[in-house]
Amino acid sequence: MKKYWKLIALIIFSGISISTFYLVTASAENSYPQYTIETRSGDKAVIKDLVLSASSYNEYGDYYWDTIQIDAEGTIGSKDVPFAEQLDMAYQNDLSVQKIYREHRGFFRSKNWDMAQFY
């Protein structure tokens, strides 16, 4: 056992350091501001399907933080969605559009993902 201490130390050290970063630090620090839509007056049902896509930056505006979506329910950050959808956010951060192209992959292949060109 004594011969193995260097190897064991290296493995334990790396394991703790990296897993702490991904399990604790990154998830704790990756919080995004919570926005909600407040109903002052009128019919709440009208904005049922309204989603505001936004990006958040740090206070100096030089660091890109996260893409967030604000709907009637509250705020959804990229960490709240399943892994595959998180990856696809690189091209399309609107989850409702992502849902459409998951259902019609063949149609969306080789198409520009700029939704302005579809509507």
Added chain:
Amino acid sequence: MKNFIKLVRFEFNRVAPVYGVLAILTLLIQIVGVFVTTNGYLNSVNELKQMGTIDDSMITSDIGTMGMMRYTSTLWFLGPITFCAAALLIYSLFIWYRDWFGKNTFVYRLLMLPTQRLNILFSKVTTVFLMVIGLVAFQLILLHIESNLFQMLIPKAYFSYANINQIIRGSYYLSIFYPASGILFFSRYIQGLLGLLVVSTAILLERSYKIKGMVMGGCYAALILLLFAVPYLLQVFNSSYYLFSSEIFWISIGLTVIISIVSILISHHLLNKKVTV
């Protein structure tokens, strides 16, 4: 399995002193760098003050604030990382050739060991991989230390705070080493492991067929690079997004598994039948 662990221990202990030096060198250079950078910054603050700029906000708008976000793009910080990366790259080749060209052809004894010869390959690849992971983990600790040092050394008015996540996302090079999520980290480093495996297969080809093998090894490595590039090339040739990024992710996972198996099979054959001392 037991033989494999013994071999890894052997391989690691043999490089441990050099590896330790590498880690300590990184620590020293980066910590000294913090002090030097801080000093330089505070000097220019003092100069401005002597010239008559008293207002802190005027000073920071002139020379900016100081903190980790700025430090991570300096040579003090990136130099040791580049050096370690280069050292480990070279060692991933040297770990094989030292056995052939060292004193009394050590590889002869390695190949004579009463164990699966594939274990030699696995132990070498694992050792280099653990060395990479170890330094990557060490750099995370260093980030915490340096971040705290800056906080202590720089007066509040000139200090810009960033948490570890922001420091990493704010730096192009650090984001490569620490991808945004644990799954991505895992998949990226598994691909790194595959890279080591492919390099080892290429070296074994060279050791088996000499000059001819060197060409074969080069072709093999190039072919694999090309395979991994195919999903991205599809994007380029279709002038638009042909694959979704989640699909590219799953394709590269699949490629990693298949190429690993192929590499191991080739290496197994070479080690048992073709390799010469």
